[in-house]
Amino acid sequence: MRYYKFSAAERKLVMAEAELPEPGPGQVRVRVAAASLNYRDVFMISRFGDVGIDNRIPLSDASGTVDAVGDGAMRFQVGERVATIFFPDWISGRFRSSYAPSAFGGEGADGVLSEYVIVPERALVASPAFLSDVEVAALPCAGVTAWHALFVRAPLEPDDRVLIQGTGGVALFALQFAHAAGVRCIVLSSSDDKLERAHKLGASDLINYRDTPDWHLAVQEITKGEGATHILEVGGQDTYERSLQSLAPNGTIAQIGVLTGFHLRPNLLPLSRLNANIVGIQTGSRQHFEDMNRFIEEQRLTPVVDREFTFDEALQAFAHMAEQRHFGKLVINVAGG
Known part of the structure; x- marks a missing residue:
């Protein structure tokens, strides 16, 4: 072999x-x-x-x-x-x-x-x-990671708002899962073409972060000042502070990736004011994978x-x-x- x-x-x-x-x-x-x-x-x-x-x-x-x-x-x-x-x-x-x-x-x-x-x-x-x-x-890493973040550690509710950073593997699984669950999805990307493709997958709100570097303000405007209840944080040092400023009361940041670097020094004080959470996500278990597969089959997600x-x-x-x-x-x- x-x-x-x-x-x-x-x-x-x-x-x-x-x-x-x-x-x-x-x-x-x-x-x-x-x-x-x-x-x-x-x-x-x-x-x-x-x-x-x-x-x-x-x-x-x-x-x-x-x-x-x-x-x-x-x-x-x-x-x-x-x-x-x-x-x-x-x-x-x-x-x-x-x-x-x-x-x-x-x-x-x-x-x-x-x-x-x-x-x-x-x-x-x-x-x-x-x-x-x-x-x-x-499926094994990206799919299970998104499932773990949205359905296990902080399960989605009907009126939730999910902020998704980028259009990589974890991001698009999160978009597909959240959209299938009937939840509003906000997607960040530097590419208008990718944003349009994300819209076809179910994204309701699109933000080009190159055109809108203060994208946390756009998130607050889109959500009428409430913020995002779930944030999939994959960026790292260049995105964390804005993620915190995008977060809704009782919301959750799922800490997943560090695509822009490891040197994080965010101001965590807003967490107590918002009664919010940060949860670390490291893929998931076999049980999570099997539960996700049942959802994928029920929803016919590709x-x-x-x-x-x-x-x-x-x-x-x-x-x-x-x-x-x-x-x-x-x-x-x-x-x-």
């Missing part, structure tokens, strides 16, 4: 080959059909000097078909379509710090950018039948895939992700070549 790995010596991803592995007890072998990228994967590449990732296989999100099962593995049969979960050790309940090292494609475990992977059977969910393998590959790359074009996919110009998800069609 072919796979990609981090090479600290060459300071790049390199393709390698290995014998087809056999699943052990409680494990399954998955023939990978597709794998999607997240900003985390670009961040990992920036850490080539870290011996913890040398020779690691990247990426956390994959879809495919069960190809073989080990002794005692009973959750799936050969031929069933499946997707990986982000944390193989987080099945349900509260997150524990001990789950973190199990994350696919991180310092503690190999990822899924491979033609075949061996994973614990607990680390898989069934794929929604109506979605293609490429679409399913978009993930937004910006572009597909072949397996041989994996380096181009990483470069495209680093440019942050995509709309939705970037997916590597592993089985397609």
Whole structure:
């Protein structure tokens, strides 16, 4: 089989080959059909000097078909379509710090950018039948993160107003989920074209933050001074202060990403005045994934895939992700070549 790995010596991803592995007890072998990228994967590449990732296989999100099962593995049969979960050790309940090292494609475990992977059977969910393998590959990190933020930690209510930063993977899943739940959605982007596409997906209010740098004022105007009840904070140092100034009383900021940098020094005093919350979101559990899949099937929601790359074009996919110009998800069609 072919796979990609981090090479600290060459300071790049390199393709390698290995014998087809056999699943052990409680494990399954998955023939990978597709794998999607997240900003985390670009961040990992920036850490080539870290011996913890040398020779690691990247990426956390994959879809495919069960190809073989080990002794005692009973959750799936050969031929069933499946997707990986982000944390193989987080099945349900509260997150524990001990789950973190199990994350696919991180310092503690190999990822899924491979033609075949061996994973614990607990680390898989069934794929929604109506979605293609490429679409399913978009779900594990971005989809579950948006679900966790909007339906678990601060569940949406009918009169809520969701502020969504950007049009990347998490943002568009949040837009699709919130719109399907009947909630008003405000979307920020620097591109009028992307805003128009977001409008077609259900965004009711659009703000171009390049034209309107004080976008928090626009949010307050749109909401008649009430603010947004839910804010998906993915920007980091350049957006946090305005997010706080956009927040409604009793509202929640879901802290997800740091696309503009890690050096956050926001003024948190408004939180007490507003009786508001900040919750940290780190993807979610297998239970969250399964609950999200039921919602996706009920609503017939289709993930937004910006572009597909072949397996041989994996380096181009990483470069495209680093440019942050995509709309939705970037997916590597592993089985397609």
